[in-house]
Amino acid sequence: MTDRQLHIGLCLTETWLQGREPDDAELAEQRQDPAGFYIKLAQAAERAKLDFVFKPDVLAMRRGKSATSPSFVGLDLTVLLAAISTATRRIGLVTTASTTFNPPYVVARQIQSLHWVSNGRAAWNIVTSIDGAENFGDAPMPPPQERYRKAAEFTDLVRDLWQSYPHAALDGKADAEPIDHQGAFFSVKGPLNVPGHASGPPPLFQAGASEIGRDFAACVADATFASTPDMAAALDLRNDLGARAQKHGRADAPRVLPGLYFFLAETREEAWAMHRRAHAHLTHEKRLDAVKTILGLDISHLPPQARVTADLLPPDDRPVRSRTHADLLRRYIENNQPSVEDLLARPEVVGSAHWVSVGTVEDVADEIAEWFEAGAIDGFIALPGGSLESLQLFLEALVPLLVRRGIFRSDYDGETLRAHLRIRSQT
Numbered sequence: 001m002t003d004r005q006l007h008i009g010l011c012l013t014e015t016w017l018q019g020r021e022p023d024d025a026e027l028a029e030q031r032q033d034p035a036g037f038y039i040k041l042a043q044a045a046e047r048a049k050l051d052f053v054f055k056p057d058v059l060a061m062r063r064g065k066s067a068t069s070p071s072f073v074g075l076d077l078t079v080l081l082a083a084i085s086t087a088t089r090r091i092g093l094v095t096t097a098s099t100t101f102n103p104p105y106v107v108a109r110q111i112q113s114l115h116w117v118s119n120g121r122a123a124w125n126i127v128t129s130i131d132g133a134e135n136f137g138d139a140p141m142p143p144p145q146e147r148y149r150k151a152a153e154f155t156d157l158v159r160d161l162w163q164s165y166p167h168a169a170l171d172g173k174a175d176a177e178p179i180d181h182q183g184a185f186f187s188v189k190g191p192l193n194v195p196g197h198a199s200g201p202p203p204l205f206q207a208g209a210s211e212i213g214r215d216f217a218a219c220v221a222d223a224t225f226a227s228t229p230d231m232a233a234a235l236d237l238r239n240d241l242g243a244r245a246q247k248h249g250r251a252d253a254p255r256v257l258p259g260l261y262f263f264l265a266e267t268r269e270e271a272w273a274m275h276r277r278a279h280a281h282l283t284h285e286k287r288l289d290a291v292k293t294i295l296g297l298d299i300s301h302l303p304p305q306a307r308v309t310a311d312l313l314p315p316d317d318r319p320v321r322s323r324t325h326a327d328l329l330r331r332y333i334e335n336n337q338p339s340v341e342d343l344l345a346r347p348e349v350v351g352s353a354h355w356v357s358v359g360t361v362e363d364v365a366d367e368i369a370e371w372f373e374a375g376a377i378d379g380f381i382a383l384p385g386g387s388l389e390s391l392q393l394f395l396e397a398l399v400p401l402l403v404r405r406g407i408f409r410s411d412y413d414g415e416t417l418r419a420h421l422r423i424r425s426q427t
Contacts (some may be wrong), residue, residue: 006372006408007223007255007379007421008399009094010045012038012055015261015383016390019278034075039087048395049409051420052092053084054125054205054225054381059101059132078110085118092417093118094205096125099154100147101136105188107154108161111202112194120199120416125225126155126206148212153183155204155220162201164191199416203423206254209237209353210327218244222423223255225381227328227353229346234258234355234376255378255421259354261347262364263385264393271358274386279350287344294325294348304341310334328353354383361397365405372407 017026030037042053057077081093095114097107107124115122128147133140142150160179168174179190206217207225217224218241228234238256245253263278265271282290288300296314299306313330329348332338338346347353355371357364371377384391402408414420 004407006368006377006402007051007257008408009052009054009092009257009379009381010041010050011259011381011383012041012053013383016385016387018385019281035080035083038080039084042084042088042091044391044395046088046091048399049412050091050382050399051379052094052121052123052417053081054094055080055096056125057096057098057127059098059129059135078114081122082114082117085114085121090121090412090415090420092121092123092420094123094125094417096127098127098129098132099151100129100142101132104154104157104186105161105190105192108158108192109194111158112162112192112197115197115199115202116194120197120418123203123205123222123417124158126151126204126221128208144210144212148208148216150185151216152219153185157181157183157186157188159201161188161190161192162196165193165195167196167198170195200418200423203417203421214240215244217241217254218250219248221254222421223257223378226256226258227325227348228256228258228355228376229328229332229348229353230355231371231374231376233328233331234371235374238376238378256376257379257381258377259383260368260380261354261356261383261385262390262394263356263358264361264364264390264398265386266360268359268363271360271363271386274390275356275358278385282350284344287349290349291329291343294329299340299343302340305339307337307339308333308343309337325353355380356385361393361401365398365401368402369405369407 014022014030038055045053055077058074061074078095078097081095085093093114095111097111111122111124128144128151130141157179160181164179165176166174169176176191176195179188181188181190203222204220205223205225206213206221208214208216209224209227214237224241226234226237228237234256238253241256242253263271263275265274292298296318297312299308299312302308310333313333316326316330325348329346332346332348333343343349347356357367368380382394384394399408403410412420
C-alpha cells in the first residue's frame with residue numbers, strides 16, 4: 001500500500017434522480033422522514049470508510065419539472081448534520097454556509113458546536129452563493145469581486161473567533177479574549193462563547209474554480225471541491241493551486257477533490273443506457289441556451305461541425321451567473337477550438353462541469369486510478385448517477401476494489417476529519 005491515499009466524500013444530494021422527474025415511490029422515504037433518509041446514506045458511506053459526507057446548500061426554492069424537485073426538502077444543513085452525527089461515529093460532516101448572507105459570529109458558533117457534537121468531525125464548505133439575494137432584502141446579488149472580498153474577511157473573522165476561546169482555556173491554561181474586529185464588512189467584538197475542540201479547528205473547504213475563486217482557495221482552504229471535466233483541467237487546477245499556495249506562504253496546498261458523476265452497472269451497455277436517460281431531457285435547443293447562459297455566446301446559427309474559436313467569445317468581464325463554469329468553458333474553447341457538436345456535449349453544458357465516468361466497476365476504478373496516479377487529484381466527491389443501484393455498486397464493489405489496489409484505506413486510522421484528511425493537528 002502506498003503512503004498516498006485517496007480522500008473520498010459522498011454527496012448526499014440525490015444526484016441519481018437528475019434529468020428526470022422522480023416518482024412518488026422514490027420520494028416517499030424522504031418526504032416522510034428526511035433526516036432518516038440522509039442518516040441511512042451517511043451510515044452506508046461510513047461502512048465504506050469514506051472520509052466525509054457533504055451536501056450543497058441553497059437559500060432559495062429550486063423547483064423541478066413540476067412543483068417538486070429531487071431535493072425538495074431543504075432542511076437546514078448544519079441541523080441535519082448534527083442529526084447525522086448522533087447516528088455515526090467516524091465519518092466527517094461537511095456543512096455549507098454562505099459568507100454573503102450569514103453573520104460570521106453565528107456561522108462560527110454553529111460549526112464549532114457541530115464540531116463538539118460530532119467529536120471533531122465537522123468542516124465548513126465556504127460558499128459566496130449565486131442564488132437567494134431576494135430572500136435577504138431588496139439589494140441585488142453583489143458582483144463576484146465584492147462577494148469574495150467579503151468572503152475573505154468573513155473567513156478570517158470566523159477563524160479568529162474559533163481561536164478566541166482556545167481549548168486550553170477549559171483547563172485554565174489560556175484565556176478567552178475579545179477579537180475587537182473592525183473591517184470593511186463586519187464589526188465583531190468576540191470572543192466566541194463555544195471553546196475550541198481538542199482535535200483542532202474544523203477544516204475549510206471551498207468550491208470556486210474561477211480565477212478569483214482559485215486564489216481564495218489557495219489562501220484559506222484545506223480542500224477544494226473542484227469542477228474538472230477532464231484530466232487536463234484537473235492537472236492544471238492542482239498545479240495552479242500549489243503554485244498559488246506557495247505564494248501565500250503555505251507549506252501545503254488544498255487537496256483537490258473534483259466531483260465524480262458516475263454511472264455504474266454490471267455491463268457497459270447498461271451504464272451508457274442510464275447515462276442517456278439522465279440527459280434525454282437536454283434537447284439541442286436547451287444545450288444552445290446553456291452555452292448562452294454560461295458564456296453569453298449565441299452559436300445557434302452555426303452548423304454542427306463549425307469550429308467555436310476564441311475570437312467568437314464575448315469579453316470575459318461581462319456578468320455571468322457562475323464565474324467558475326464560465327471560466328472552465330472559456331478555457332476549453334481557447335485551448336481546443338471544438339466543433340459545435342463537441343461543445344454541446346461538454347459536462348459544463350449538460351451538467352455542472354463535473355468529471356463524468358460511465359461503465360462497469362472496473363472501468364470507473366481504472367479511470368480513478370489513472371487520474372490519481374497522474375497527480376491530477378487527491379480524491380473526489382462521489383456523485384452517483386442513474387439509479388440507487390449505481391450508488392450501491394460504488395460503496396459495495398468499487399470502493400473495496402480501490403482498497404485492494406492499495407489507493408484507499410481498509411479502515412479508519414483516526415476518529416476526526418482532520419485525521420482522515422491527514423491535516424496537521426493544531427489547537
